[in-house]
Amino acid sequence: MNIVIMGAQGTGKGTVAGLLKGDLNIPHISTGEIFRKNIKEETELGKIATKYADEGKLVPDEVTNEMVKNRLEEKDCNNGFILDGYPRNLIQAEKLDEILADKGKKVDMVIYLTTPTNEIVERVMARRECPKCKRVYNMVLNKPKTGEICDDCGVELIKRADDTEEKLKTRLDIFFKETKPVIDFYNKKGIVREEEISLSINRLAIDVAKDIIKDVK
Numbered sequence: 001m002n003i004v005i006m007g008a009q010g011t012g013k014g015t016v017a018g019l020l021k022g023d024l025n026i027p028h029i030s031t032g033e034i035f036r037k038n039i040k041e042e043t044e045l046g047k048i049a050t051k052y053a054d055e056g057k058l059v060p061d062e063v064t065n066e067m068v069k070n071r072l073e074e075k076d077c078n079n080g081f082i083l084d085g086y087p088r089n090l091i092q093a094e095k096l097d098e099i100l101a102d103k104g105k106k107v108d109m110v111i112y113l114t115t116p117t118n119e120i121v122e123r124v125m126a127r128r129e130c131p132k133c134k135r136v137y138n139m140v141l142n143k144p145k146t147g148e149i150c151d152d153c154g155v156e157l158i159k160r161a162d163d164t165e166e167k168l169k170t171r172l173d174i175f176f177k178e179t180k181p182v183i184d185f186y187n188k189k190g191i192v193r194e195e196e197i198s199l200s201i202n203r204l205a206i207d208v209a210k211d212i213i214k215d216v217k
């Protein structure tokens with residue numbers, strides 16, 4: 001099963017992807033992870049990406065496409081994968097089709113997770129991080145045992161500097177603007193599975209993951 005998973009920050013995408021990965025026994029591939037690996041191993045593509053990043057520029061699609069292509073050629077992708085953070089635009093979506101078509105494959109399912117914006121804001125604003133061990137807590141969903149103190153280190157938790165409401169809303173706006181053409185592209189193929197994750201309808205990431213696993217198996 002070749003899956004693309006999409007969803008804004010704070011929708012529970014990581015939880016859903018993690019559960020699918022464990023149950024379907026296919027790798028969860030995030031572009032962030034691919035980038036870090038290429039940079040760490042100083043591959044040719046990693047060096048190019050570093051150069052752009054150092055100049056404060058966006059890494060061009062060609063570089064990202066090539067990194068994804070290489071990753072999908074690895075053995076653990078033979079039975080499928082969950083791609084996260086890619087494709088981010090129409091050019092990448094078309095490229096992904098091309099990469100897969102070369103191997104006689106295709107994207108089988110696009111999971112699109114949505115959560116009402118007010119809930120995303122609430123959830124992300126409730127996020128706290130331990131400055132020492134970097135463990136992430138959520139003051140609504142995943143509280144520490146006492147106050148705002150790390151269970152492991154006993155130090156006071158902090159709010160990340162980029163977790164302000166204004167910055168979050170800007171990130172969400174960019175996400176929806178970028179994502180829409182990609183969702184439209186996949187909708188035309190009839191492979192989008194849209195799932196709302198929301199406390200207001202009592203539907204959590206774990207419920208969504210369970211339903212998808214049940215339908216896929």
Ligand SMILES: [Zn+2]
Pocket residue numbers: 130131132133134135150151152153154155
């Ligand atoms: Zn800690």
